[in-house]
Amino acid sequence: MRKVNRVNLPLISAPVSPPTPVERPDALRLLRDLRIGKKVTSTDAGAASPFKVWAQRLLVLSLLLWAISPLLGFTSTLTILALVGFAAMLVGMRKPVIGLLGIGMLATLDPLTRVYLLTGGLLRWNTLNYWLILVVILWIPLFLRLNDPHTRLLQVFILLLGLELLISAGWSEGIQDLLNLAATFGIVLYFARALPEKPNLYWLGILNGAIAATGGAMFYLLMDRLPYIDPNAWAFFPLTGLFSICLGFHFVKGRSRQMFYLLMLAVVNYVWIFLSGSRGGMLSGLFCLLYLILAARSISWTIVFLAAAVVLGVSLAIQFAGQQTYAIGRLQRMFDTNLTLGKRTSGRSDLAVAGWGIFLNHPWGIGTGGFREEVESQNLNQGRRTPAHSAWIKALAENGFIGFLLLFAYVISFVVVGWQKRDQGLFLIGLLTTVVFASTFVSVEYKGKTMWFLGSATTVLLHQEELLNVFQEMKKNRLLRQYRRWTSRLGRRHD
Numbered sequence: 001m002r003k004v005n006r007v008n009l010p011l012i013s014a015p016v017s018p019p020t021p022v023e024r025p026d027a028l029r030l031l032r033d034l035r036i037g038k039k040v041t042s043t044d045a046g047a048a049s050p051f052k053v054w055a056q057r058l059l060v061l062s063l064l065l066w067a068i069s070p071l072l073g074f075t076s077t078l079t080i081l082a083l084v085g086f087a088a089m090l091v092g093m094r095k096p097v098i099g100l101l102g103i104g105m106l107a108t109l110d111p112l113t114r115v116y117l118l119t120g121g122l123l124r125w126n127t128l129n130y131w132l133i134l135v136v137i138l139w140i141p142l143f144l145r146l147n148d149p150h151t152r153l154l155q156v157f158i159l160l161l162g163l164e165l166l167i168s169a170g171w172s173e174g175i176q177d178l179l180n181l182a183a184t185f186g187i188v189l190y191f192a193r194a195l196p197e198k199p200n201l202y203w204l205g206i207l208n209g210a211i212a213a214t215g216g217a218m219f220y221l222l223m224d225r226l227p228y229i230d231p232n233a234w235a236f237f238p239l240t241g242l243f244s245i246c247l248g249f250h251f252v253k254g255r256s257r258q259m260f261y262l263l264m265l266a267v268v269n270y271v272w273i274f275l276s277g278s279r280g281g282m283l284s285g286l287f288c289l290l291y292l293i294l295a296a297r298s299i300s301w302t303i304v305f306l307a308a309a310v311v312l313g314v315s316l317a318i319q320f321a322g323q324q325t326y327a328i329g330r331l332q333r334m335f336d337t338n339l340t341l342g343k344r345t346s347g348r349s350d351l352a353v354a355g356w357g358i359f360l361n362h363p364w365g366i367g368t369g370g371f372r373e374e375v376e377s378q379n380l381n382q383g384r385r386t387p388a389h390s391a392w393i394k395a396l397a398e399n400g401f402i403g404f405l406l407l408f409a410y411v412i413s414f415v416v417v418g419w420q421k422r423d424q425g426l427f428l429i430g431l432l433t434t435v436v437f438a439s440t441f442v443s444v445e446y447k448g449k450t451m452w453f454l455g456s457a458t459t460v461l462l463h464q465e466e467l468l469n470v471f472q473e474m475k476k477n478r479l480l481r482q483y484r485r486w487t488s489r490l491g492r493r494h495d
Contacts (some may be wrong), residue, residue, distance in 0.1 A: 051097040051194070055203035058084065058101055059210055066214040074222050075116050081105065081211070082113050089131065089190075093138075096193040101207060103132075103190045104244060107453040108208045111236040112215075114448070115229045128449070129179040132186025139189050145470045148463045149417065150455065151188065153410040158182055160406060164399055167367040169377075173387075174369025180446045187449070187456035192467050195460060202258055205248020209265035212241025216272035220320050232443070235281030236450040238269040242288045243436075243454045245269070249295055250429055250461070259296065260304075266292055267309045271316045275323040277330040280443035284436050291432045348389055348443060351375075355393035365400035391441035411437040414455070417462045426462055433458040 062081060069077040085105035092099010106113075106128055118127055136143050146152075158181050165174040216238050219226070245266045252258040266289060273285045289309075293302050317324045334344050341349045358366060358374055366374050371394055376385040388394035395403040411434055418430020433454055440451055460467065 049097070049198060049200070050095065051101070051197065051199040052203050054088075054098050055101055055207050058088070058105065059207050062105075062207070062211050063214055066211075066218050069218045070222065074218060074226055077218075078109065078112055078116055078215075082109055082117060085109065086131075092190060092193075096190070097197050097199050100190050100194040100199060101204065103187055104204050104208050104453070105211065107187070107449040108211050108237065108240045108244065109215075110449040111233055111240070112229075115233065116227070126176075126179050129183040132183035133179070135186040135189055136182070139193070141474065142189060142192065142470070143185060145474070146185075146188065146192070148459060148466065149413045150410060150459045150462075151185070153406060153413055154181065154184065157403065157406040157410060160399055160403055161368040164365055164403070165368040168370040168398070169367065169373040170369035170371070172369065173372065174367065177369055177446050180448075180452075183449075184452040184456060187453055188459055191456055191460040195464060195467055196471050200251050201244075201457070202248040202251045202262070205245040205262055206265070208244035209241045209248075209262065209269060212238045212272070213265050213268040216269065220272070220275065220323065231276040232278045232280065233448075235273050235276040235278035236448055238272040238276075239281050239284060239288075240450045240453060242266055242269045242273070242285055243450065246288050246291050246295075246429070246432060247454075247457050247461075249292055253295065253297075259301065263292060263296075263301075263305050264308060264312070267305075267312050268316065270309075271313050274313075274327050275317065275320055277323075277327040279330060279334060280440060282331075284440050287432060287435050287439065291428060295428055347386075351386065351389055352393050355388055355390070355397040358397040359400070362397075363400050365398050365403060368398050371397050388445060390443060391445050394445050407441075411441070414458055414462070421462065429458055429461060 061084065065072070065077045065080055085102045088098050088102025088105065090099075090102075092102055110128065113128075158178060161174070161178055161181065165171065165178065168174045219234070219237075245262045249259065249262050252262065270285045270289060273281045293305060296302060296305070333339065336344060354375055355371070358371070358378075371388045372385045374397070388397065391407065392404070395407045399406075413434075414430040414437070415427075415434035416430075418427040418434075421427070421430075436454065437451060444451075
């Protein structure tokens with residue numbers, strides 16, 4: 001009987017899969033382990049990976065540049081960092097992980113570069129948008145295989161905006177909206193192409209978080225020498241760093257030292273957001289801090305985080321007493337019942353009323369980019385030619401109830417997919433993305449890269465397995481292999 005059992009045992013446990021099964025890539029196994037918080041070895045986690053090596057190099061360079069910015073000049077330092085980011089994106093045509101670091105740097109610096117560097121009209125202001133759209137064209141085979149609901153909903157939304165541009169009185173602004181939204185797919189592709197190389201996004205959080213933390217300190221030290229920048233726009237600089245920290249925190253569960261570094265960077269960046277006086281930025285930042293506390297899943301870590309936040313936050317705020325007074329005054333103004341709602345919200349409530357009135361008169365929308373012209377021509381909001389200052393109001397007024405529903409579906413899709421994949425540890429990141437989008441769109445439109453950077457990263461994180469399977473299928477396609485070699489040669493020429 002023993003002899004029979006020994007012979008039959010392999011037959012019982014033999015796999016019933018097809019003769020040529022598809023091997024699961026190591027990147028998929030690693031990302032699954034990181035996603036569910038399983039501890040992995042430093043080698044598996046990418047300790048000696050090109051992603052870590054280049055992130056450390058860019059980190060050292062960025063810190064050195066910010067350190068000498070009082071001598072070099074804030075704008076000059078910003079220019080060098082932006083050029084480094086663009087160079088990394090170009091290299092990313094051949095080395096996807098370096099390209100991911102490059103787009104991370106540029107997304108973080110975007111609130112500053114749009115004000116201090118990339119000025120001068122539709123062409124120069126859209127330098128990053130044009131490159132990202134070119135990336136979509138060059139990587140069209142991969143783009144066409146993105147079947148996740150977030151990408152599909154955004155594609156339909158952009159299609160609607162493009163159609164309604166034909167009836168708009170504000171062509172220039174409508175084209176700008178289309179460029180901002182379409183460029184998002186380029187960011188998605190940068191994240192997706194780096195996925196098979198096992199990038200540990202902890203290093204993306206460290207790099208972007210440190211750039212924003214040190215750059216924020218230099219900004220407040222040198223702000224008297226700099227041209228004026230809208231505080232609400234500037235707040236997205238440290239906010240992008242904070243978003244990157246949240247993305248990186250998803251990869252370091254159970255590793256105390258890495259968690260500590262990210263949490264301290266998060267506190268510093270939130271202090272800079274608070275000192276800006278941007279109430280919308282403060283709210284989005286609070287959601288990020290709450291995410292970090294929930295993701296830590298530890299009472300001791302929560303106590304340490306809160307204690308460090310109080311000590312470090314108060315210490316930094318005291319150094320900039322003028323900004324602290326301004327920020328507190330902004331918060332008090334919002335709850336001052338002696339002021340009208342319009343004054344408490346800096347006129348945003350008046351714009352919301354005007355947008356609602358436009359929607360009631362034009363339930364199908366007035367056309368993409370037409371909000372300013374409609375407000376002025378109908379003598380709404382005292383006849384001032386102002387933007388909507390809210391993506392929700394903008395979509396409702398310009399693209400009607402269909403546009404509003406599509407935008408709402410896109411925003412809510414992250415938490416829905418996160419809930420569906422909650423057993424894989426993805427619910428919190430999906431919830432964070434939805435909540436931040438929903439709250440931020442109350443006070444901002446589609447401009448900038450901060451929100452779309454977070455949305456792109458979450459899109460890839462929520463669909464890692466599907467994307468890795470797409471890459472496996474594309475490797476088997478001879479025509480696609482030739483196409484990849486051609487794009488690789490193109491990237492070599494850029495180098």
